[in-house]
Amino acid sequence: MSDISVQLQQQVSSAIADKTVLNIIGGNSKSRLTRAVDGRRIELADHQGIISYEPTELVLSARSGTRLQEIEQELKKNNQMLAFEPPHFATNATLGGTVACNLSGPSRVYRGAARDFVLGTKIINGNAQVMKFGGEVMKNVAGYDVSRLMCGAMGSLGVLLEISVKVLPRPASEISLVQEIDQQTAIIRMNELSAQALPLSASCWQDNKLYLRLSGATSAVHAAQLRLGGELLQDDEIFWQQLREHQLSFFNTDKPLWRLSVPPTYTPLEVPGECLIEWAGGQRWLKSDASAEQIFAITQAAGGHAKRYANNSQQTVCQPLQPELLSLHRNLKQAFDPHGILNPGIMYPEF
Amino acid sequence: MTYSISEKLDAIPRAMITKTELLAQMRSFLTADAVLHEAEELSPYECDGLSAYRQVPMLVLLPSTIEQVQKIVKLCRQYSVPIVARGAGTGLSGGALPLQQGVLLSLAKFKSILNVDPLARTARVQPGVRNLAISDAAKIHGLYYAPDPSSQIACSIGGNVAENSGGVHCLKYGLTVHNILELKIVTIDGELLTIGSQAYDSAGFDLLALMTGSEGMLGIIVEVTVRLLAVPERAQVMLAAFDDVEKAGAAVGDIIAAGVIPGGLEMMDRLAIQAAEDFAHAGYPRDAEAILLCELDGTNEEVSEQVMKVREVLEQSGAIEVRSAKDEIERALFWKGRKSAFPAVGRLSPDYYCMDGTIPRKKLPEVLRGIADMSAHYELPVANVFHAGDGNLHPLILYDANKPGELERTEAFGAKILELCVEVGGTITGEHGVGMEKINQMCTQFDENELTQFHAVKAAFDPDGLLNPGKAVPTLHRCAEFGAMHVHAGELAFPELDRF
Structure with a gap:
């Protein structure tokens, strides 16, 4: 447990004075997801500790450098969980990094994304001011929703100091089913099932197999199993964990890895490469040598967006923003970080 | 009530055009029935669901196409005319209270359900569509739209987005922000912009979250795509x-x-x-x-x-x-x-005033005791209705506006309840919005830096402050005047500011 917010605030102040760019680092477990920032490191890993956790309030507040692992262990003791099932990518993954990247796991479509569970944040903006937005209550419409704006902004709008999240009870029972099915049929089926009153909590298609996870009361899970058919997947917890952590053999590749976020019902994308589908069709992983331009054109036509994860030879790259949106992004960056010192260029070179 | 918008205190831009000239400009592309300007036509729009605040606007405009909205906004921008957007007018915080020298932009004619996609579980609708009408349209597919404010028979989805409306099922199913995918907005420049997407997330910042609950301060919502859920068995x-x-x-x-x-x-x-x-x-x-x-x-x-x-x-x-x-x-x-x-409570008394604080649930006994004590002090009865699952408290203060002093006592009582909510770690508004009503309490909940940050966010979208000015986020001058902002050790807040 340690609160180093005063030091962190001083580091931001000095950066303003020195006109130095800051590279905000939590556990440094997600550098594959961001563009490189060439700047002075500001380390959040020592700003850690759970500040408050009350199971019956369904709220946990922690400093941003707190490890996800620690939070999940604490929740588990009370039979609760982070319902968005965040990927860790390394044992030192922090809550701050997770929220900054808005990272969500297999349950996202059924339970919500990281941003859906964030209730409040304390941040340092680019003027070295400490500010609090949102709070520790479920409903709060006082002021703009700056806390959710921080989710996915990758630190470019503020240094996250503290985060309050909504937590949920763990399901009593969980099983997974698997069946052979082609991609086109799987996309339709995942969506059809999502439109029914079923205790679905995850779905995935790869290698002509559809994986479905059912979570809830034991009797409900068994009833759904009978209704859906398919084979029971052994050691399913490991499967979903490996999927979440990119440890399935699919992800073991030298080819560039792309994350495509598309309308879930969109038909199989006409793009060279191998595909793994999650989120009832909404999140598609692609291993492909196709050019960025080609992939962006395809995802744009589909009504979605794409991002290439960095590898040894290539930078992370995100779907270009249309000019009006880009100018709004620049304005917002200016509003939070007028000196341009907080992770500039981490999402796009323009801001 | 006793608060009102002050042009000076709230930095309301001054229109650089007369009513007659603006009327002529608007009539050049809107039909006669879409431009209201006579006193008797304007008066139905003088308030929203919080009828204690009233103001007749300069003009009421009822466009029926997005292109018309774009033209209206461009003209208003050109002549520095403030714009207050209005859905069904059921809001409870005076968010759609008109401005005397402003245009009231009603989205009431935008009431088509454009598409229901049962496979993708989405509905694309115009902003004037009623909340309940979406669930009615989706019912045939076994789907529904989850957020259900009590006004759902009448309130519009555009207003729901502007307020981030809740309802009685929020703890499990979330607020509006958790149940929408995409917005089309008209910016203050008159540009049509898509925020969010038909996918589950979008490139760049989460502008969808920022727009939700922004009370008409950042853009005009002209289309909404909502997520639909399976009706529980x-x-x-x-x-x-x-x-x-x-x-x-x-x-x-x-x-x-x-x-x-x-x-x-x-x-x-x-x-x-x-x-x-x-x-x-x-x-x-x-x-x-x-x-x-x-x-x-x-x-x-x-x-x-x-x-x-x-x-x-x-x-x-x-x-x-x-x-x-x-x-x-x-x-x-x-x-x-x-x-x-x-x-029902309204039948007990000539008037009632509904509060909307949210508190950590464990603080309920403390807050209820506090409200009971205040009720005795102000000599006004209170009925408490509580979204217990998510901590959102709706004390209803009973009063009679015709009795001298009761309205003022009610307001003072209400303000104290909200301050108590903030004190125990809660918020001044769970789902009704700040609007005009709670503008002064915002000075209690947020400090100078935070309010300045909110203004900077607004300026990123609306540099001239033409969209719903004077609502949702108080000016620092207002807070100085209100005097409620964190006065520590006898220090006056904002000593550098003029007092009006």
């Missing part, structure tokens, strides 16, 4: 009566500790119970100090397990009576009592 309502409000409050925590997240979890106190019972004949126990309504929904099996669990918890928590709705008719009746609590 079964929903079972239980009613538990308590002889003590604190026991009822503790029971809520016990239900959640048992690992159950109810679809709805509502609490009412004695005065609210009696009013609702007289009004709706819902079968509520009139002699209880508090009741809990707990709705469990999901698959048949899930609900069966949960009903047993919750019954056990409620009995252990000291409920004097626990009933399950025996059929769909009784379930509807249980809810009717709750959903008509506001009008």
Whole structure:
């Protein structure tokens, strides 16, 4: 447990004075997801500790450098969980990094994304001011929703100091089913099932197999199993964990890895490469040598967006923003970080 | 009420065009019935659901196409005319209160459901579509739109997005922000912009979250895509009566500790119970100090397990009576009592004033005691209706506006309740928005830097401050005038600012 917010605030102040760019680092477990920032490191890993956790309030507040692992262990003791099932990518993954990247796991479509569970944040903006937005209550419409704006902004709008999240009870029972099915049929089926009153909590298609996870009361899970058919997947917890952590053999590749976020019902994308589908069709992983331009054109036509994860030879790259949106992004960056010192260029070179 | 928008204090831009000239410009592309300018045409728009605040606008415009909205906004920008957008006008915080020298932009003619996609579980609708109409249209596919504010028969989806509306099912199903995918907005430059997407996330910042609940301050919403959910196989309502409000409050925590997240979890106190019972004949126990309504929904099996669990918890928590709705008719009746609590309380008194604070649930006994003490102090009765699951409290203060001084006492009482909510770690508004009503309490909840940051966010979208100026985020001058902002050790807040 340690609160180093005063030091962190001083580091931001000095950066303003020195006109130095800051590279905000939590556990440094997600550098594959961001563009490189060439700047002075500001380390959040020592700003850690759970500040408050009350199971019956369904709220946990922690400093941003707190490890996800620690939070999940604490929740588990009370039979609760982070319902968005965040990927860790390394044992030192922090809550701050997770929220900054808005990272969500297999349950996202059924339970919500990281941003859906964030209730409040304390941040340092680019003027070295400490500010609090949102709070520790479920409903709060006082002021703009700056806390959710921080989710996915990758630190470019503020240094996250503290985060309050909504937590949920763990399901009593969980099983997974698997069946052979082609991609086109799987996309339709995942969506059809999502439109029914079923205790679905995850779905995935790869290698002509559809994986479905059912979570809830034991009797409900068994009833759904009978209704859906398919084979029971052994050691399913490991499967979903490996999927979440990119440890399935699919992800073991030298080819560039792309994350495509598309309308879930969109038909199989006409793009060279191998595909793994999650989120009832909404999140598609692609291993492909196709050019960025080609992939962006395809995802744009589909009504979605794409991002290439960095590898040894290539930078992370995100779907270009249309000019009006880009100018709004620049304005917002200016509003939070007028000196341009907080992770500039981490999402796009323009801001 | 006693607060009002002040051009100077609230930095309202001054229109650089006369009413006659603006009228002529608007009439050049809008039909005669889409431009209201006579006093008797304007007066129905002088207030929203918070009728204590009234102001007749310069013009009311009722466009029917996005292109017309774009033209209107461009003209207003050109002549520095403030714009207040309005949906169905059911808001409870004066967010759609017009400005004397401004245009009231009604989206009432945008009422088409453009598309329901049962496979993708989405509905693309115009902003004037009523909340309940979406669920009605989706019903045939076994789907519904989850957020259900009590005004859902009348309120529009555009207004819901602007306010980030909640309802009685928020704890499990979330607020508006959790249930929308994409917005089309007209910016202050008159550009049509898509925010969010038909996918589950978008490139760049989460502007969808920022727009939701922004109270018409950042852009004009002209289209909304909502997510639809499968109608649960079964929903079972239980009613538990308590002889003590604190026991009822503790029971809520016990239900959640048992690992159950109810679809709805509502609490009412004695005065609210009696009013609702007289009004709706819902079968509520009139002699209880508090009741809990707990709705469990999901698959048949899930609900069966949960009903047993919750019954056990409620009995252990000291409920004097626990009933399950025996059929769909009784379930509807249980809810009717709750959903008509506001009008029911309205029958007890000539006027009532509804508050909207949210508190950490464990603070409920403390806050209810505080409200009871204040009720005695201000000599005004209060009925409490509470979204117990998510901590959102709606104290209804009963008063008579015709009695001299009662309105002012009511306002002072209401302000104290909100300050108490902030003090215990809560917020001044859970779901009704800040609007005009709670503008001064924003100075209690946020400090100078935070408010300045909010203004910077607004300026990123609306540099001239033309969209709904004077609402939602107070100017620092207003806070200095209001004097409520964190005065530490006798230091005056904002000594550098002029006092008006």
